[in-house]
Amino acid sequence: MAIVQAILALISRSLGSILSSLFGWAVVALFGQTTSREKAWLSGLVGAAAAWPILLLGIVWPRLATLVLAFVPLPSRIPTWSIRLVWVLLALAVPFALGIALAARARGVPPTIPGTAPATRLPGGLDPVRMTPIPHSPLSRSKGVRLLGGIPITLAIAASFFIVFVTTPVRRLLAIVRRQVDVQVPLVTDARGYELVAKEVAVTLTRHGFEVHAVEPPWWVTAPSKILFTFGGPSFRDYVPERLACLRGPRLEVVLYANGLAMRGSAQDTAWAHGLLVEALTAAPAYQTFDPGAQDIERQIRSVWAVFRQNPAAHVGAAALEARLDEITREIRNLPVDYEEWQIVYRQALQLDRALRGEKQMLKADMESELAMAKGLAMAVLVTVLGLNMLLVALVFALATVMPGWLAALLIGGGLVVIGGILGYVSWTRRVTSPLALTRKTIREDSQWVKERLA
DSSP states (O other): OHHHHHHHHHHHHHHHHHHHHHHHHHHHHHHOSOOHHHHHHHHHHHHHHHTHHHHHHHHHSHHHHHHHHHSSOOOTTSOHHHHHHHHHHHHHHHHHHHHHHHHHHOOOSOOOOTTSOOOOOBTTTBOTTTSOBOOOOGGGSOHHHHHHTHHHHHHHHHHHHHHHHHHHHHHHHHHHHTTOEEEEEEOBOOTTTHHHHHHHHHHHHHHTTOOOEEOOOOHHHHHHHHHHHHHSHHHHHTTSOSSOEEEEOSSEEEEEOSSEEEEEEOHHHHHHHHHHHHHHTTTSSOBSOOSHHHHHHHHHHHHHHHHHTTSHHHHTTOHHHHHHHHHHHHHHHTOOSOHHHHHHHHHHHHHHHHHHTTOOOHHHHHHHHHHHHHHHHHHHHHHHHHHHHHHHHHHHHHHTTTSOHHHHHHHHHHHHHHHHHHHHHHHHHTSOSSTTHHHHHHHHHHHHHHHHHHO
């Protein structure tokens, strides 16, 4: 039973984290930069749009939908038609409330995320970064159009979130069965910076020993993005890439969404890849936080990085940049966010501080030292093998003085084969014949407990 509870808790925690990041990203895409208070009620509005299928369910089965949401049955004395009327009003209110919010507070052209090249207009209205159309402001549409736009956007959000809500638990269970872990990394980018981030992810993983290659993502990965891109209007098209990047290798699988990075693999591989990527993407055109205040800190840090990277050698120890970092640090100290987001901007400030002091990034320095050590060990092993080989040759020559050379080589080679066979046989007899015995025993006990409860 403990295993079942742990699995359910793990799935719930994962689903909650994914939905939370989706809500935060959707608010940014629809309404741009907001205050923390505005983000709270706008996230609630987006959440209501995501729950719109339940409102439709309430029109068809009023009492069942009420039970699903409230977890308590309604008294039979309340007429069904009155409950259905409430559900109808709620189902109509959500898209129009979203439309009213869009009409009153739609964002303009999204600001370029630091790290993305400026959107200089080229012939044909193309962006030099990705050669894609430069984003248009939703404010260019009339308020009436934005008001009615709440309907297709509600449909898009509801359909996308429904797919995520259904597929996430299934994918999590598959990961558990395969003894893998799923890691969700917050990473908010836009359509202009997406390819730059995807390229940086691939290069970083390949450089550090993860053999990954681009593959076509499965439908359940691409479906939410396609729905938002098609029906979400310009609000989502500026933030949703036309094609998602999916990298796969023998040790790791990575999918880059517009609102985050999903990794699947062993606990050790995902932890190592997580650390590498968050360090490498500090100056990339992507935010690693969702809170407006934290994102503002990230913008400031990236602005300092942009100046530093123009001439790193000359800017090491620059008083002006160090003073600017001190100002950012004071803002971080008073940043009213939870620890998860606070430690992200704090780490980014530490990375910038190391660069300004002329020091290498920690994981990069560790990787270089480990690579040097690995090269040294490889050379040592190679030289040792060559030395042993020469010793065996010398032994054959020594025996050749008292017997034919071919017989000496046969005896030495045959002896080595026999020794190798004995070692292999001993190792084979010690193999695990009943893997995961304790785990299977616990699962049987849990299954028996469930059968007894259902009997």
